Amino acid sequence: MRKILMIIAPRNFRDEELLEPKEIFKNAGFEVVVTSVTSETCIGMFGARAKPDRVIDELNAGEFDAVVVVGGAGTPVLKQYAKVLQILREAKERNKVLAAICLGPIVLAKAGVLEGKKATVFSSGASEIKSGGARYVQESVVIDGNLITADGPQSAKRFGKAIVSTLA
Template identity: 45%
Template sequence: MADLSEKKVLMVVAPENFRDEELKEPMAIFTRSGAEVTIASKGVNRVTGMFGAEVKVDKDLAEVSAGDYDAVIFVGGSGADVYFNDSRALALATNAFKEGKIVGAICIAPSILANAGLLKGKKATAFSSQKKNLVKKGANYTGAAVERDGRIITGRGPEAAEEFGNEVASALE
């Protein structure tokens, strides 16, 4: 197991309809490995998953800075589209990458990275509904369960949540 005791991970979650296991499985991997995990969302104190999970929000998206974290992860689920064109989310992704951080997204959330211009020329995966957008934005879409291209890690969907979490943890070591 990775030793992430000095690492800080920011997980950005939609206010509602995030995919429960895409938050819970990677978060469990990070916390078991000793990382400090912060949950951020937009304008709410609690987020609600597609299957009813309720999670306390630590910080509003407006209050977070990429420089405070070693990794910035965008959680998927149908609600993640709230961030596709959100200026704060796009700036957070861009700044995290520019500052040398690990940047990850799973399910439909890789479209946030694509819309921020981070996937151009990169191998990436996402839920199949996002293939067209990723390709349009210059990504080399593979459809694999998980892809890592440098500091960018993408996951296809809930079935890949554990593998995605492990890949992010490995990148943080």
């Protein structure tokens, strides 16, 4: 079965940016693995609870067809974790689908995987992804090859569908 990795912050991930794409992925027949930098239950901005299936330190990008960074106010903390950045770089090197929504693209920027790519982000992150070499596009969902980015929770369903289409 094809697998999608979803990376969430331990606190304040955006609930619907995890739950809506995850449901789309499962309905399309993908196995979904949720991970974080902790094994503890993670809490969303609106109270969603998600127990990581595996801790990120146990993983490598080669196991997955796509790696997705879920957004939310807590997402910037992921930039501090070398293993998160390593998995994102590894996914790019292996030509996997890389995706991020809301503030997730700033984590991709920190990993150095946006250079020369068109991308979008929650408006407050625009300067940060530009600093990371992205060509910022103010659209709800942007697809540039195997890179898919979205601007926020209102785009979560379109984001999930775009990832499934890219993997088809």
